[in-house]
Amino acid sequence: MIKEFFDKIRPHVEEGGKFHAFRSLFDGFETFALVPNTTSRTGVAIHDAIDSKRIMSFVVIALIPALLVGMYNIGYQNYTLAGVEAGFFEMFAYGLVVMLPKIVVSYVVGLGIEFVVAQWKNEEIQEGYLVSGMLIPMIVPVATPLWMLGVAVAFSVIFAKEIFGGTGMNIFNPALVARAFLFFAWPTWMSGDKVWVSTSSVMGLGCNLPDSFTCATPLGDAASGIASTVSPMEMVCGLMPGSIGETSVVAIAIGAAILLLTRIASWKTMGGVFLGGVLTALLFDAVCSPENMVAHLGLNHLWLGGFCFGAVFMATDPVTGCRTEKGKYIYGFLIGALAITIRVLNPGYPEGMMLAILFMNMFAPLIDYCFVQRNINKRAKRVAKR
Amino acid sequence: MSLFSSANKEVLTGPLNLNNPVVTQVLGICSALAVTSQLEPAIVMGLSVTVITAFANVIISLLRNTVPNRIRIIVQLVVVATLVTIVSQVLKAFAYDVSVQLSVYVGLIITNCILMGRLEAFAMMNGPWESFLDGVGSGLGYAWILVAVGFVRELLGSASLLGYEIPFLSDCAFFHNGMMTMPAMALIILGCVIWAHRAINKE
Numbered sequence: 226m227i228k229e230f231f232d233k234i235r236p237h238v239e240e241g242g243k244f245h246a247f248r249s250l251f252d253g254f255e256t257f258a259l260v261p262n263t264t265s266r267t268g269v270a271i272h273d274a275i276d277s278k279r280i281m282s283f284v285v286i287a288l289i290p291a292l293l294v295g296m297y298n299i300g301y302q303n304y305t306l307a308g309v310e311a312g313f314f315e316m317f318a319y320g321l322v323v324m325l326p327k328i329v330v331s332y333v334v335g336l337g338i339e340f341v342v343a344q345w346k347n348e349e350i351q352e353g354y355l356v357s358g359m360l361i362p363m364i365v366p367v368a369t370p371l372w373m374l375g376v377a378v379a380f381s382v383i384f385a386k387e388i389f390g391g392t393g394m395n396i397f398n399p400a401l402v403a404r405a406f407l408f409f410a411w412p413t414w415m416s417g418d419k420v421w422v423s424t425s426s427v428m429g430l431g432c433n434l435p436d437s438f439t440c441a442t443p444l445g446d447a448a449s450g451i452a453s454t455v456s457p458m459e460m461v462c463g464l465m466p467g468s469i470g471e472t473s474v475v476a477i478a479i480g481a482a483i484l485l486l487t488r489i490a491s492w493k494t495m496g497g498v499f500l501g502g503v504l505t506a507l508l509f510d511a512v513c514s515p516e517n518m519v520a521h522l523g524l525n526h527l528w529l530g531g532f533c534f535g536a537v538f539m540a541t542d543p544v545t546g547c548r549t550e551k552g553k554y555i556y557g558f559l560i561g562a563l564a565i566t567i568r569v570l571n572p573g574y575p576e577g578m579m580l581a582i583l584f585m586n587m588f589a590p591l592i593d594y595c596f597v598q599r600n601i602n603k604r605a606k607r608v609a610k611r
Numbered sequence: 612m613s614l615f616s617s618a619n620k621e622v623l624t625g626p627l628n629l630n631n632p633v634v635t636q637v638l639g640i641c642s643a644l645a646v647t648s649q650l651e652p653a654i655v656m657g658l659s660v661t662v663i664t665a666f667a668n669v670i671i672s673l674l675r676n677t678v679p680n681r682i683r684i685i686v687q688l689v690v691v692a693t694l695v696t697i698v699s700q701v702l703k704a705f706a707y708d709v710s711v712q713l714s715v716y717v718g719l720i721i722t723n724c725i726l727m728g729r730l731e732a733f734a735m736m737n738g739p740w741e742s743f744l745d746g747v748g749s750g751l752g753y754a755w756i757l758v759a760v761g762f763v764r765e766l767l768g769s770a771s772l773l774g775y776e777i778p779f780l781s782d783c784a785f786f787h788n789g790m791m792t793m794p795a796m797a798l799i800i801l802g803c804v805i806w807a808h809r810a811i812n813k814e
Contacts, residue, residue, distance in 0.1 A: 372785065384799060410790035 280543075281355040283489050287480035288359050288538065294473035296320030299367055301464055324469065327362035330371045334378045335361075342387050353392030353399075353544075354382065360400035360538060363470025364531060364579075365407060369414060377403040377410075397586045398545045401579050408579065471534040474527075481537040490541035493550065497557020498536035498564075502527055505565040513569065526565055535564070535578035545586040549596040556592055560585045623744040626752035633756040633801070634808045638724040642716050643757055644797040650773050652712045653761030655702070657754025659717060663694045664726055665746035671734040672742035687730045688721070695720050725753055760800050768792040 300316030300323075335354045361378055381403035386395045407414070465472055484490035506526045526532060540546065540560050547556040560581050567577025574580060632638045639660075646656045670690050671678075678686045699717045702710035710717065720726065729749050734742040762772070768791030770777055777786075790796045 376785070406790060409793065409795075410788040412789055 278355075280489055281353070283483065283487050284356045284538070285359050287483040287489075288356075288363065288470070290476035290479040291470045291473060291534065292324075292359070292363060293317075294476040295363060295469040295471075296324050298464055298472055299323050299469065302367075302466055323367060324362065326371055327365070327369070327374055327469075328359070330375050331361045331378050332358045334375045335382050338379060338382045338387070342391070348391075353386070357381075357399045357403075360470075361403045364400060364404050364468050364534065366414070366468055369407065373407060373411060373414065377407045380406045393544055395544060396590075397583055398539055398542050401539060401583050401586075404579055405583060468531060468534075471531040474533050477533045477537050484537065484541065490537065491543075491546075491553050493553035494541050494546055494557040495536055497554045497559075498540050498561040499527065501558035501561025501563075502532060502536075502565055503561070505562040509565065509569045526568065530568075530576045531578040532561075532564060535582055536561070539578075539582050540585075545589065547589045547592050549593045552589070552592040552596045556585055556589055559588075619741060619744055622741055623748040626745070626748040627755065628752075629812060631752045631756065631808070632725045632728070632749050633753055634805050636725075636728070637805075638728060639753055640798075640801065642719065642723060643753075643760065643801060644794045646713055646716050647757055647761040647764055647797050648768065648792050648794075649712070649765045650758065650761040652709055653757040654754070655706065655709045656713060656716065657750070657757045659698050659702070660720055660723065660725070660753050661747060661750025663691065663698055663720055664729055664750040665743050667691050667694055667726060668729055668734040668742035668746035669739045671730050672737060672739045675735050683735070687727065691721050691726060691730075725749055756801070756804060759804055760797055763800050764791045764797060768796075 297313075297317045297320055299320035300311070300318070301320075303319060304311040304316055332354075335358045339354050358378075361381075362374065365374060365377075381399045385397050385399045385402035386392065389395045471477075481490070481495065485492055485495070503524065506524060536557075540557060547553045560578075563581035563584060564577040567574055567580055571577070626632055629635065633640065633643055642656065642660075647653045667687070667690050671687055674686065674690075695718065698720075699710070702713070702717060729745060733745045737745070765772055766777075767786055767788050770783070770786035788796075
């Protein structure tokens, strides 16, 4: 039935048709809804059942648990901090109406630019934005205004992706570039203690909190030397202030399981990140002076902030990460280690995960180069011996 | 040859557009990133470079037949350093605030690639008047890029122009983009200028 629908539209968008300008749009939706049945006609080709569009869809599916918990958490924070009793569905619905506009803005702006570029370059629309568009609203604080999100999305799609040649060519993870842009452009909106809880009621749901209301993330608290009041249980479930999708370790773990079972994400990178994080956290716990609160969070580092989210959804990005198998361990390990190091040693950046991943994105090709070169040398020696 | 023959006009206007030192030859990027966070220092810097390039070009062009080839770089440096010191002293005397903002970058005009490039490539081979025009053209070519970048950065970064706040925009958070006040964003804006320039002039 879907196929008939597309077949009916096709003549209009083909060469000479009335709506030729929307060709890339049509093509994008058609291949999104149906698996393309074009196969190579010449030469030998190895077929895999999974193409990049399917990979993207799986990542989006893996993100859904974290998204749902994030929505619930928006409502939970709002109602709890206002001191109002509310049922599960009220909290969730409030989170939904707060969250939905962000997702819509992210997709409309991002895909809009992608469509324009695809049309302009006369190429097929690239599907890479499906994942980024979901990630970006999930890694910003709840109180980020929509226009700010739109500007950041436009910036990252143009300057982190399209100028490098589009999906698959980018050096940096576009979602993280969007967040980094926001972080440096409007620092007061992206950190501190005013942005983590949605304070106004929308469509009759939720409560209005006073303007002077503040609530910092546990990491932000630790950075300013306050003992956090969030219990470990709350940290794991995700009922604490933080960026929308990053708070719940359980939900992220479900996503991680999906990604690992379908072998979309590499367990080597993911494991490397956690190993690096654990070792560095323990190291700082052992050697730092007792005044530095962040250093003594110890293993709590792993549940706080964007560590898990970054490790599972950002570090494992196949485009910006390492491609050599051994390189993945090193790449992951250094991300974990750097993230904790930035958190502990730089009080200006309570959250180090974003900068750590962007930094290692830059070094991933170098790591790959070293391993490839080592392999070449090894084989050259083996040949020479013979 | 008349003073403004078509060849001389070409010398003057070439660097403004098609042969722009920043956009086409990609020289002098360092200072372009450092001084453009506001419009005023960008203008002053652009004018300083214009003055220094013009007069250094004239002086070197007058000396070009007497300078032994082996020590020409040293002679050029002495001339440039003298001019830079004069400009720096003038700025300190008459525009102290701006000279504090520009700080070390006035002194670093000595190392500006545009300057040495013009001396080596043009003043050593041409008469004083042509060299003067070339110096002015190159300096202004550099200056207008600085002004363009400085304009965008000051407008979007602090909602003001030349230090005056713009009344309606300054209330809007969009015009207080912290990223714009960082050199990283200057590089991106400069990239956009180059992009636009090459899109317009497809040679």
